Amino acid sequence: xxxxxxxxxxxxTLLCLCTTAFAHGVDDKTRIFLMDNSGSAFIPFLxxxxxxxxxxxxxLLFLVGVIxxxxxxxxxxxxxxxxxxxxxITLLLGVLFSLHVNAYLxxxxxxxxxxxxxxxxxGGFQKYFKFQPNNKIAVLIFGLFHGLGLATKLQEFNFSKExxxxxxxxxxxxxxxxxxIALLYVLIIISIWRKYKSFTQFSAITxxxxxxxxxxxxxxxxKGFFNA
Amino acid sequence: xxTNNSTKNLSNNQIIKLTIIAIITTILVVFIAxxxxxxxxxxxxxxxxxxxSRLYQDHNEVDKKLKAIQSDxxxxxx
Numbered sequence: 001x002x003x004x005x006x007x008x009x010x011x012x013t014l015l016c017l018c019t020t021a022f023a024h025g026v027d028d029k030t031r032i033f034l035m036d037n038s039g040s041a042f043i044p045f046l047x048x049x050x051x052x053x054x055x056x057x058x059x060l061l062f063l064v065g066v067i068x069x070x071x072x073x074x075x076x077x078x079x080x081x082x083x084x085x086x087x088x089i090t091l092l093l094g095v096l097f098s099l100h101v102n103a104y105l106x107x108x109x110x111x112x113x114x115x116x117x118x119x120x121x122x123g124g125f126q127k128y129f130k131f132q133p134n135n136k137i138a139v140l141i142f143g144l145f146h147g148l149g150l151a152t153k154l155q156e157f158n159f160s161k162e163x164x165x166x167x168x169x170x171x172x173x174x175x176x177x178x179x180x181i182a183l184l185y186v187l188i189i190i191s192i193w194r195k196y197k198s199f200t201q202f203s204a205i206t207x208x209x210x211x212x213x214x215x216x217x218x219x220x221x222x223k224g225f226f227n228a
Numbered sequence: 229x230x231t232n233n234s235t236k237n238l239s240n241n242q243i244i245k246l247t248i249i250a251i252i253t254t255i256l257v258v259f260i261a262x263x264x265x266x267x268x269x270x271x272x273x274x275x276x277x278x279x280x281s282r283l284y285q286d287h288n289e290v291d292k293k294l295k296a297i298q299s300d301x302x303x304x305x306x
Contacts, residue, residue: 028294029283029285030283032290036293041279043278043279043280043282044265044279044283047261047280047283071236072236073238181250181257184249184250184253185250187238188246188247194237195237
């Protein structure tokens, strides 16, 4: 059993470390499109937003942590909405007012949000600090940082200011669509898993893996920040 | 485990409904958005109508543009 647990933890950690280099990667075709485009392009930006969310696994890991112990669809909707409100605010304001924050630092905070959620799911706050943070507020605050991360990435492309608002709204709606599709699969997998004993046995391991993945991503981003 | 309250999992019916929704959504996304935008293959004709095909660029064209950008950057650095 111990061997199995060690194997799974090591596998997940290595997987995260191996793919770290590709976090938030924007492929060449998208890059060329963003640089060439002028004027409003609602649908293409919607597509780019959705794609960014589906492939942006740091956002997804955080959301996995958020919904891991949520059983009621109403609660899932509430928490995901808090996250959506948070990242929509900073994504729109960040790009419209050209807020520049170091991309590595923002990504390190996003990684920290994964650590936070894993630690919280393990009951760490109650056990070690004897208090429980308001999770809805925490998700909203981390949502603000995730949005700032998206805004920072978008601004790197220096694309045309013509039709900016339309494009940003398209991108934001795309992010929501991507999030919806990804969460749908995560929810199905977790819901099926909950029917088996292994969910209880491995829930702690999964959240420890979330913490390890979060720390690994954070170290990678901080390394980038100090080497930049 | 902190966050949560009721431990009632989704019923089998709800999971089946969610799976059907997920599969239909994925098929629609792949055929209407992904294939036209990524590979220029618009089997339904909706990719062009809706605008996803605007994202498609030929591989050679992308390579040329990338080379142009790289040489611009090199010139600036020199």
